[in-house]
Amino acid sequence: xxxxxxxxxxxxxxxxxxxxxxxxxxxxxxxxxxxxxxxxxxxxxxxxxxxxxxxxxxxxxxxxxxxxxxxxxxxxxxxxxxxxxxxxxxxxxxxxxxxxxxxxxxxxxxxxxxxxxxxxxxxxxxxxxxxxxxxxxxxxxxxxxxxxxxxxxxxxxxxxxxxxxxxxxxxxxxxxxxxxxxx
Numbered sequence: 001x002x003x004x005x006x007x008x009x010x011x012x013x014x015x016x017x018x019x020x021x022x023x024x025x026x027x028x029x030x031x032x033x034x035x036x037x038x039x040x041x042x043x044x045x046x047x048x049x050x051x052x053x054x055x056x057x058x059x060x061x062x063x064x065x066x067x068x069x070x071x072x073x074x075x076x077x078x079x080x081x082x083x084x085x086x087x088x089x090x091x092x093x094x095x096x097x098x099x100x101x102x103x104x105x106x107x108x109x110x111x112x113x114x115x116x117x118x119x120x121x122x123x124x125x126x127x128x129x130x131x132x133x134x135x136x137x138x139x140x141x142x143x144x145x146x147x148x149x150x151x152x153x154x155x156x157x158x159x160x161x162x163x164x165x166x167x168x169x170x171x172x173x174x175x176x177x178x179x180x181x182x183x
Contacts, residue, residue, distance in 0.1 A: 088132025
């Protein structure tokens with residue numbers, strides 16, 4: 001789906017301009033996305049397998065829910081919307097915590113992806129089988145323990161599981177969730 005998004009500069013500051021997502025990717029214009037990571041109180045993280053229909057990294061495992069922020073939409077509303085759309089989970093803003101912003105600059109052939117990931121976490125309080133994956137975006141969902149997450153990540157160069165270039169980002173998310181559960 002090609003939606004209008006807000007364009008920001010290379011420092012993440014709003015420019016006041018909007019463009020179609022496809023134009024932003026074609027021209028390498030900076031913009032915001034949300035990433036929402038769901039975890040359980042038992043020390044598990046929900047992973048989403050990207051749909052086989054995706055142009056970028058099909059069938060690899062990644063963030064629980066993610067997407068572009070519509071023009072004029074707040075980060076938190078985008079996080080709540082994308083989570084509902086992609087995995088059928090309704091969250092409340094007060095149950096979602098922002099943990100950081102990460103700049104992602106990567107070229108995928110015709111796509112120059114210059115995105116600021118606005119990263120959030122929230123506790124998953126329902127069973128995995130109660131989630132409803134969106135077929136166009138999500139191939140499958142699974143919960144992995146922190147140890148399994150670390151092991152899969154350690155071998156991501158060869159196991160075709162995670163996006164290898166995102167290793168430091170994944171480690172940050174994992175450690176932040178671990179710290180959050182300790183407090």
